[in-house]
Amino acid sequence: MAPVAGSGDEWSETAMLVIDMQKDFVDPATSSAALLAGEAILPTVTAAVAVARQRGIFIVWVVREHDPSGRDVELFRRHFYSSGKGLGVEGSKGAELADGLTIKDGDYKLVKTRFSAFFATHLDSVLKTSGIKNLVIVGVQTPNCIRQTVFDAVALDYDKQT
Numbered sequence: 001m002a003p004v005a006g007s008g009d010e011w012s013e014t015a016m017l018v019i020d021m022q023k024d025f026v027d028p029a030t031s032s033a034a035l036l037a038g039e040a041i042l043p044t045v046t047a048a049v050a051v052a053r054q055r056g057i058f059i060v061w062v063v064r065e066h067d068p069s070g071r072d073v074e075l076f077r078r079h080f081y082s083s084g085k086g087l088g089v090e091g092s093k094g095a096e097l098a099d100g101l102t103i104k105d106g107d108y109k110l111v112k113t114r115f116s117a118f119f120a121t122h123l124d125s126v127l128k129t130s131g132i133k134n135l136v137i138v139g140v141q142t143p144n145c146i147r148q149t150v151f152d153a154v155a156l157d158y159d160k161q162t
Contacts (some may be wrong), residue, residue: 015072016130017117019146021045021101022063022089024094026140031094033087038098038140046100058130059107060118062139062149064075064088065095072113084105115141115148124156134160 023030026038052059066073068089070081080086088095103109110123117123127135135158137146 007152008102009056011055011057013131013135014134015060015127015130016049016052016136016138017060017062017149018049018101019062019117019137019149020141021061021098021116021139022088022094023096023098024062024092026098027094031087033153035140041140042098042100048136048138049101052136057136059104060123060126060130061097061101061103061109062112062123062145063095063097063109064113065090065111066113074114085158115144116152117145117149118156119148119153133158 021038021042024033025031026034026042027038028034028036049059064087066081066086066088068081068086070078070086073081073086077086081089097103104109108126110117110126110133112119112121114120135153137153139146
């Protein structure tokens with residue numbers, strides 16, 4: 001659970017969104033589609049999560065988990081699922097968090113099916129009812145998922161996105 005807003009804790013209004021740090025996107029041993037940059041940033045993301053925990057920052061694990069048939073995937077990517085090559089299939093090894101990353105008590109797991117963590121999810125409600133005004137955003141897929149999430153955070157009036 002997020003720290004209580006107004007508790008005097010300088011980080012009580014901050015959440016960290018950890019986006020798409022799943023084996024399909026960062027582990028070449030699991031997926032041929034894994035990004036080299038994803039594998040390279042894994043130690044940095046792991047360290048950032050550890051610092052966030054030390055500071056009491058609310059951590060939201062934003063993951064892609066899709067129906068195996070691809071029914072919930074963007075139209076332009078559905079053909080990958082019909083051919084059995086879809087990424088982030090619910091229950092698959094590729095949908096698991098990358099090695100070394102763990103959801104702990106007090107963290108929150110959010111499943112998304114589009115680039116933005118805000119689109120067609122309840123993320124904004126979870127953050128605002130937790131008193132969150134500032135976001136630290138880490139993860140993989142910067143040109144798509146991180147960028148779109150940041151754009152939506154700005155549109156939703158989050159004060160700071162770093």
